[in-house]
Amino acid sequence: MAEALKALVEIISTETDALLSAYATHEVKFPSIDETSTTSSKKNTDFDVDPTIVRMRQLIVAAAAQLIATVQPPGEFLQDAAPAMFKSATLGFVIDVDVPEILMEAGPMGLHVKDLAIVTGVDDSHLARVLRYLATRHIFREVEPNVFAHNRNSTLLSKSKSLKEIKEETDELLASSVHLSAWLRNPEQAPAAFNMGCKTPKKLWDWYKEPNNEARLRRFTVGMKANAYPSHIFTNGIHGDALKADDIVVDIGGSLGTVTLVLKKAFPSLNYVVQDIDKTITASGDYWREHSPEAFESGQVKLQAHNFFEPQPVKNAAVYFLRNILHDWPDEEACEILSNIRDAAGPNSKLIVFESLARYTCEDSPRANFSLPEAPYPLLKNLGVAGEGFLTALDLGMLALFNGKERTLAEFEELGIKTAWRLESVKPGSLYTLVFSPITGGT
C-alpha cells in the first residue's frame, strides 16, 4: 500500500518537473487556474496538443485522481460520487441563465450574487449555492464571500456558442439516464433508455427528423462541428500522399463534412464524397458553399444523401472512412454498415475508422500486431479519468441513446472478421485510427 502511494507521488513529481521544464524550454507560460483569457496564442494551442505534453498531463491527472481514491475514506469518496448528477444539473442551470457571459463582462473581480440575481432574476442565495458547488469543483472561483468570478475552467463555458449547443444535447442524455437502470434490467422493453426517456419508439436520428425536433438536429450538427480533434489525426490517418490524383475518399455519415474539408485542404488532388441522411446533406450544402465553394461547384467534393444500411453507391473508392459512427450502433447494425462498405470495396480499398478505443482498467493480453500506450505502475491501465474518464461516460451515453458502444481492440477485430475486413493497423491518439483491408478469398 505504502509502496503504491509512493509510486503515485513519484509519478506526479517526475511528470510535473518534466512538464514545467518543457514549458520553460518552449518559452510557453504554464497557465494558472485563475486565468480567464479566452484567447490562446497559436504557440500555446499547438503546444497543448503535442502528444508528449498530453502524455505528461495524463500521467499527472491519472496519478492525482488515483491518489485521492486511495487516500480518501470510501464513505467520503462515494459521498461525492453518488450525487454526481448535480454537476450536469448545475452546469446546465448556469448556462441557462447566462452566468458565464455575465461573469465574463464582470472581469476578474467577479460579481456579487446580489448583482447576479438582478440580471438573472434568480434568488441570490440559490445562485451562491450553485456557484459554490461548482467552485468547490474548480469551475468558477469565489474571490470574496458570495462574489464569483471565472477561472480557466469556467471561462470555457462562455467561450463558444457551440458549447451551449453541446450542453443542450445533454437534455436527451439526462432524460435517458434516468431510465438506464430500468432498461439495463430489462433491455427488451425498448431499443434504448433514450426511447423511454424521450417517449419515442424511433432511433435518435429519425426522431430528430420529426418537425418539432429540427432545432435539436441543428444543434447536434453544430455540436459535431465543434468536436475539435487535431487535424493531423485525419491527414496522417488516410495517408493521402500515397494515393493517386483523382482517387476517391468517401466520408460515410460525414455530417457537414468537416473532416473532409481538412483532408481536401491537405490533399487537394483527391476527390471526395460526403454522405449522410438527406436532411443533414441539405444543411451541408451551405457549409461547403461557405468554406470551399470552388470544390463544391467543381464537383471535387460531392454531397450525397445515402443511408448506410443500403448498398454503398460509390464502388472501389481508395478510402472509405467513418468518424464516430460505429459507436452509435449495436454490433448487428455495425456489421451491416461494414458489410455494405465491403460489398462496394475493391481489392485495394481501405476502410479507416476514426473512433475512441475502449481500454480495460487492468492488464490486457499482449497482442502481437498492435502496440498501445502503456500506463506505469500503479496506475489504472486505461489511465482512469485522465484517459478514459470522458470515454467511459461517452460509452454510457452511446448505451443510453442507442444501445451503442465504445469498442475494445478485440471487438473491432471481431467486427472486421465478421464483415471480411482485416484490422491492419491501429494508431493511438485523442481519436484512434483503425485501418482495415479487405479479406479476400486468398487472404
Ligand SMILES: C[S@@+](CC[C@H](N)C(=O)[O-])C[C@H]1O[C@@H](n2cnc3c(N)ncnc32)[C@H](O)[C@@H]1O
Ligand atoms: C456521431 S455523428 C458523426 C458525424 C461525422 N462523422 C463526424 O464525425 O462529425 C453520426 C452521423 O451519422 C449520421 N447517420 C445516422 N444514421 C445514418 C444512416 N442510416 N445513414 C447515413 N448517415 C446516418 C447522422 O446524421 C450523423 O451525422
